Amino acid sequence: MNVTIIGTGNVGQYLIRFFSKIENINLQICGRNSNVLHQFAVECECATVDSIKKIDTNADFTLLAVSDNAYKEVIEQMPNVKGIVIHTAGSVPLAVFGAKFNRCGVMYPLQTFSATRKSDFKNIPFCVEASDTDTLNKIHKLSKKLSKDVRFMNSEQRKVIHLAAVFACNFTNHMYSVAAKILESQHIPFAVFQALITETAKKACEMNPVLAQTGPAMRNDQSTIKSHLEILESNADLQKLYSFVSESIANFKKQEDIND
Amino acid sequence: MNVTIIGTGNVGQYLIRFFSKIENINLQICGRNSNVLHQFAVECECATVDSIKKIDTNADFTLLAVSDNAYKEVIEQMPNVKGIVIHTAGSVPLAVFGAKFNRCGVMYPLQTFSATRKSDFKNIPFCVEASDTDTLNKIHKLSKKLSKDVRFMNSEQRKVIHLAAVFACNFTNHMYSVAAKILESQHIPFAVFQALITETAKKACEMNPVLAQTGPAMRNDQSTIKSHLEILESNADLQKLYSFVSESIANFKKQEDIND
The missing domain is CATH 3.40.50.720 (NAD(P)-binding Rossmann-like Domain)
Structure with a gap:
């Protein structure tokens, strides 16, 4: 052939x-x-x-x-x-x-x-x-x-899969990149996150990621969110990204609560 | 004890x-x-x-x-x-x-x-x-x-690690959640992403995630970005999230290019 x-x-x-x-x-x-x-x-x-x-x-x-x-x-x-x-x-x-x-x-x-x-x-x-x-x-x-x-x-399904893959792969990797940059500022090696990253990925594959969600935005822990935004004070781009993703998590939670 | x-x-x-x-x-x-x-x-x-x-x-x-x-x-x-x-x-x-x-x-x-x-x-x-x-x-x-x-x-380092962990774990999981929701709209099971998620996580652990970045935002492929935003037309929140993270990836790339 x-x-x-x-x-x-x-x-x-x-x-x-x-x-x-x-x-x-x-x-x-x-x-x-x-x-x-x-x-x-x-x-x-x-x-x-x-x-x-x-x-x-x-x-x-x-x-x-x-x-x-x-x-x-x-x-x-x-x-x-x-x-x-x-x-x-x-x-x-x-x-x-x-x-x-x-x-x-x-x-x-x-x-x-x-x-x-x-x-x-x-x-x-x-x-x-x-x-x-x-x-x-x-x-x-x-x-x-x-x-x-x-x-x-079909082409329509593949297009939607490709869009979803941008979130699950490219955007996910960007979150890793941001984390690596933040750790770098304190001279902490990114390797310290290996167990966390591996477990987060495994969890998403084994249970519905919507149900696997944890963290301050999920708990509506405003004092931790405020303290994180303070650490990011010198980087307006990351501060906006943090706020935006946190709000998106809160919106998802609201939707889930409505559907319960 | x-x-x-x-x-x-x-x-x-x-x-x-x-x-x-x-x-x-x-x-x-x-x-x-x-x-x-x-x-x-x-x-x-x-x-x-x-x-x-x-x-x-x-x-x-x-x-x-x-x-x-x-x-x-x-x-x-x-x-x-x-x-x-x-x-x-x-x-x-x-x-x-x-x-x-x-x-x-x-x-x-x-x-x-x-x-x-x-x-x-x-x-x-x-x-x-x-x-x-x-x-x-x-x-x-x-x-x-x-x-x-x-x-x-110390407390200061731990606070920074915790902030970085929000990106590497909670925000990453949110990206999985968004992907799952998008696939759901076409009745495609999230399990189809298992290999992609596992490889993305492994890659980040084995190489610098900034260098592992792929996707339309990284390639500055505006026509794919535009087509993805069109698919998300009925969901303003996800559309904004897509644009915001894409811009953040582009900003990171610019920084890397400057530092090269």
Whole structure:
């Protein structure tokens, strides 16, 4: 089976590594960064091309892993390929392909990827969608080689999942960043939070996070909130963020109390 | 050794369970909830009293695990005890004891506790502080029975840690709650986020969270941000929260770029 992966960013690099481990796949990768191409040519023994114009038009699957806002332009530049064309983005609808390809679909791995970290695909949910039933079956079968957890999700559902993932992953990580900055001011290593962060994440996975909520905003402990805002006095941005998230927690609690 | 624990809330329950497993400790617990007292009398075979006036004034250690804003009142009501009096709150200074007790200190377990979850104390950092060196040594030795990770932190440092913990734990959990609500609107189970949440937490523990930041706000991907705000159109509170956290991520990135 011939598979081409276009893009060597965070998601692309994960896909390349995982596809290279599957038997009977001839992998071709396409990217602009010649160092990265060379690295993968050696590490994964795959063919490389440095331009979209040069990709294998006979590949069974052509996967796009580019920036969300680069999809339109990349698709326009693609030659007409015979196999199935797949994009991997959470927030990009299937319609981005327009009428350019007969058989197209989506394979969205619901995970955060960093170039420097290796992680296993097996437990990552893959959200799949396609132009027609036969293509969907083929994409489903391909995804099953990478993950145990493949789910059918249409563009609308995937868009909502992507939005929710921004809260659960990007915004969560920002809260960690703020915590790290605050600790830094007292020369306390962020490692002291390892048990707290691990338990908070485990709790959310094992019980409803709305019910797992703790802290001064949840308890409406105004004197602690006031004392925290005083510590943040020299940083108006963090002070506003603290107030805003605390109010949002209080609003959520009010909603829950009403629904009780 | 005689230990009394005052308070049977989330933190109190954890302390009771862990102290009851340590050999040669006679445990007395004090609380207002008679059901909880009875439950622990059976489960942990410890003595119980339902009023602060009745606590053992000869205990070697008397631990307070009450609400942050109840400390003053509870301390006023306490009889004069001969041993060491310890509070367990992150945001309450050692000075809350005033001149009431000769020997007092703090033992703050840096973790989020829920009554329905059991977790191991061994990896939880305990932040300790005391009125004098001898008391500090005794509290350190006691804490070492519960955890491998005992750290000396004064009231000022502990207050900052508690503030940072609000971001890393309470605010993080709120982001999970918002994500759960958004998924609910499309009838998508929150379990689909398990791999994402686990990886985000692991990443933050293994690399600097400021460097681990991903997502549309980090990439300054305004078209995705706009499309997300459109999905949230019917919820002004979440729309504001999304904008505010996104701006805060952008501000952090600007700071990092300046410091590069």
